[in-house]
Ligand SMILES: Nc1ncnc2c1ncn2[C@@H]1O[C@H](COP(=O)(O)OP(=O)(O)O)[C@@H](O)[C@H]1O
């Protein structure tokens with residue numbers, strides 16, 4: 001592969017956990033961040049456009065740039081000067097993997113500018129190491145719905161079939177919740193009963209997503225590892241959950257670390273679920289954008 005001096009990387013948002021799959025499953029969604037990198041003789045310039053642009057760091061602490069630097073450190077080469085133009089489409093700190101887009105975007109761009117010294121698998125492993133868990137960076141890089149499990153040699157990634165009738169509906173509130181804050185409220189140990197509960201429900205979720213079978217999906221979205229502890233951080237959670245289920249959703253979960261709420265619904269109910277979640281949050285005094293999305297199948301391009 002030839003060395004180039006400029007590259008544009010588009011990376012999808014993700015919804016991680018999907019209820020019982022805490023820290024191991026996630027899906028790429030059709031909302032995107034776009035990052036353009038142009039090599040400079042020296043220095044760093046970062047320009048950001050899009051909603052909340054002023055909230056993104058434009059110095060060396062920028063996460064996209066930090067990931068870019070990490071790849072050059074990994075291949076033991078000096079980091080080149082670079083101008084980065086960020087077009088934000090994924091809302092920040094909402095549980096839709098904005099940090100994953102930045103990590104994946106920075107690594108993929110650096111790898112391309114360096115002449116592709118690393119394989120996609122090596123890029124993925126670096127991304128997981130930076131983020132600390134695989135469930136958002138893996139689908140952001142590869143697209144689709146992905147389950148990640150450790151193996152003797154590193155990571156086994158498996159693509160999870162997703163029935164075309166199952167629609168992800170996201171309700172994105174106008175307040176932020178950082179992933180680190182939402183991880184701080186979690187216990188460090190769980191009971192055997194909770195471990196068994198999540199093992200069974202994740203299995204059910206995998207089969208429910210594959211078949212679109214209503215009864216399985218209705219039961220599958222329950223979780224005992226993270227949601228019970230995080231719900232209190234999301235005002236209006238109960239009301240939005242009740243409204244989504246009443247409108248026909250299979251169930252509702254916290255997207256990633258929250259505060260975005262994700263309902264899964266049959267395509268025939270998605271419109272009603274969207275409207276119900278929007279009204280419920282409005283009545284709870286919270287402004288939210290509610291959208292039916294699709295799975296992104298390409299990952300970072
Ligand atoms: N496009 C971006 N460029 C640089 N940093 C980003 C970008 N998007 C997100 N980040 C960083 O990631 C943080 C949000 O990460 P996190 O709390 O994990 O939430 P999320 O659920 O959106 O991933 C932001 O506050 C910012 O520091």
Ligand SMILES: N[C@@H](CCOP(=O)(O)O)C(=O)O
Nearest residue numbers: 016023095096097179256257
């Ligand atoms: N498993 C992680 C997922 C965080 O995803 P994000 O999209 O909120 O960054 C967690 O739940 O903490």
